[in-house]
Amino acid sequence: MQFLQFWISKRNKDVSSPASTPPGADTRTDAALLDAVAGAIALQRLASPLDALGSRVNATTEDGLRQVAVIGKHTAAVADRADAMNGHATRQAEMAQAAIEHMARLESRLGEVEMRAKELSGAMAELLGFVATVETRIKGIGSVAHAIRDIAANTNMLALNATIEAAHAGAAGKGFGVIANEIRTLSHQTVDATTRVDDQNDEIGRNVASMVEAVRRVEDFVGRMQTSMDACLEDARVARPCVEEGGALAANLRGESQNIVRDVAAVQDSLAALQDGSASQAREAETLAIHARQVSETSESQLAAVGRLRFAAHERARCAVEVLVRDAGISAMERRPVETALRNAMSQGLFELLYVTDAKGRQIVDNVGQVSTIYGDTGLGKDWSQRPWFRHPAERRKTYVSDFYRSAATDAYCLTVSAPILDASGTLRGVLGADVDLGRLVEMARMHWTD
Structure with missing residues (x-):
C-alpha cells in the first residue's frame, strides 16, 4: 500500500534526523503517544458498554421499582x-x-x-x-x-x-x-x-x-x-x-x-424488602453509570488532549490522503473513475468513509465507505461549502487534519483529513475528504513500529 510505503520512508527519515536530536527520541515519543492513544481507545471501548450497561441496569432497576410499586399497590389493595x-x-x-x-x-x-x-x-x-x-x-x-x-x-x-x-x-x-x-x-x-x-x-x-x-x-x-x-x-x-x-x-x-x-x-x-434492595441496586447502578461516564469522559478528554499534539499518526493519515488525492482516477474529477479510486483506497483498511466535492463544495460522488451516515443518504449533491474540512483546503490549498472526535454512526473515535484537488496550474478543482478510524490508524502504526 502506498501510504504504508510512505510511513516506512518517513520512519527512515525520522531515524536520520539531525544530531541535535537524540537518536530514536521521536520514535519513542510517537510510540508512547500511540500507546497512550491505544490505551485511551481501549478504555473508551470498555467505558462505552459499561456506560450503556449501567444505563440499562439503572433503567431496568427503575422499571423494577415501578413494577414493585405497582405490585405493592395491588398487594395493599x-x-x-x-x-x-x-x-x-x-x-x-x-x-x-x-x-x-x-x-x-x-x-x-x-x-x-x-x-x-x-x-x-x-x-x-x-x-x-x-x-x-x-x-x-x-x-x-x-x-x-x-x-x-x-x-x-x-x-x-x-x-x-x-x-x-x-x-x-x-x-x-x-x-x-x-x-x-x-x-x-x-x-x-x-x-x-x-x-x-x-x-x-x-x-x-x-x-x-x-x-x-x-x-x-x-x-x-x-x-x-x-x-x-x-x-x-x-x-x-x-x-x-x-x-x-x-x-x-x-x-x-x-x-x-x-x-x-x-x-x-x-x-x-x-x-x-425487595423494594429496599431494588432502591439500593438503583443507587449502585446510578453510581456505576456515573463512574462509567467519568471513565468515558476521561478517556475522551485524554484522546482530545493527545489529538491536539499532532503526533506521527496525524502525519501518516495526512500523507495517506495526500497520496490518494494524486491518484489519476481522483484527478479526473468524473464520478465513475473517482468512485472506483475511492473503493480501491477503501481496501487498504484505514478509511471509514471517503467522498469528493467540486470546487464549490458540492459532493460529486456517492459516499464510499463501511458505515452509513447519520443524514441517511449517499451524500451525492450535498453542499459542504461551509464545513471546516472543505474551507481549510479550499482557501489555503493545504491538507486539513481535524482533532479526534467520536463518530455519530459508529461511536468510534475518528479524525477527518481533507486535501485540495489541484490541476497542473494549481487551480482548485475540488476537495477529497476522508474519515479515518483512529483505532485502525493506531493499530497499523503500532504494527509498523514493531516491525
Whole structure:
C-alpha cells in the first residue's frame, strides 16, 4: 500500500534526523503517544458498554421499582380486601353462631307451642264434653217444663170443673169455688212461668248450639295450627344441621381469611424488602453509570488532549490522503473513475468513509465507505461549502487534519483529513475528504513500529 510505503520512508527519515536530536527520541515519543492513544481507545471501548450497561441496569432497576410499586399497590389493595373479607367472615361466623342459637331456641319454643296446642286441643275436647252435658241437661229441663205445662193445663181444667161444680152447689159450694178460682189462677201463672222457661230454654239451647259450633271451629283451627306447628318444627329440625354446617363453614372461612391476611402481610414484607434492595441496586447502578461516564469522559478528554499534539499518526493519515488525492482516477474529477479510486483506497483498511466535492463544495460522488451516515443518504449533491474540512483546503490549498472526535454512526473515535484537488496550474478543482478510524490508524502504526 502506498501510504504504508510512505510511513516506512518517513520512519527512515525520522531515524536520520539531525544530531541535535537524540537518536530514536521521536520514535519513542510517537510510540508512547500511540500507546497512550491505544490505551485511551481501549478504555473508551470498555467505558462505552459499561456506560450503556449501567444505563440499562439503572433503567431496568427503575422499571423494577415501578413494577414493585405497582405490585405493592395491588398487594395493599388485596390486603385491604383480605382485611375486609376477614371482617365479613368474622361477622358471618358470629351471625352463623347466633343463627344456631336462635334455631335452638326456636326449636325449643316450637316444642312448647306444640305442647300447648295439644293441651288446648284436650281442653277443647273436654269443653265439648261439658257442652254436650249442658245440652243434655237443657233438653231435660225442656222435658220437665213440658210436663209442668201439661200438669198446669190439667190443673186448670180441674179448677174449671170445680168452679162449675161449686156454682151448681150454690151457697154450700161458694168457698170451694173461691179455692177453685185460686187454683185456676195458679195454673195460669204456672203455664206462664213454664212458657217463659221454655223461651229461656230455647234461647239457652240456641246459645249452646252457637257455642258448640264456635268450639268446633276453634278445635279445627287448633288442629290446623298444630299441623302447621308440626311442619315448622320439622323444618326447624331439618334446618338446624344446615345452619350448624353453615356455621362450621363460616368458622373455616374465618380461619382461611386469617391465613390469607397473614400471607398477604408476608408478601408485603417481602415486597418492602425487595423494594429496599431494588432502591439500593438503583443507587449502585446510578453510581456505576456515573463512574462509567467519568471513565468515558476521561478517556475522551485524554484522546482530545493527545489529538491536539499532532503526533506521527496525524502525519501518516495526512500523507495517506495526500497520496490518494494524486491518484489519476481522483484527478479526473468524473464520478465513475473517482468512485472506483475511492473503493480501491477503501481496501487498504484505514478509511471509514471517503467522498469528493467540486470546487464549490458540492459532493460529486456517492459516499464510499463501511458505515452509513447519520443524514441517511449517499451524500451525492450535498453542499459542504461551509464545513471546516472543505474551507481549510479550499482557501489555503493545504491538507486539513481535524482533532479526534467520536463518530455519530459508529461511536468510534475518528479524525477527518481533507486535501485540495489541484490541476497542473494549481487551480482548485475540488476537495477529497476522508474519515479515518483512529483505532485502525493506531493499530497499523503500532504494527509498523514493531516491525
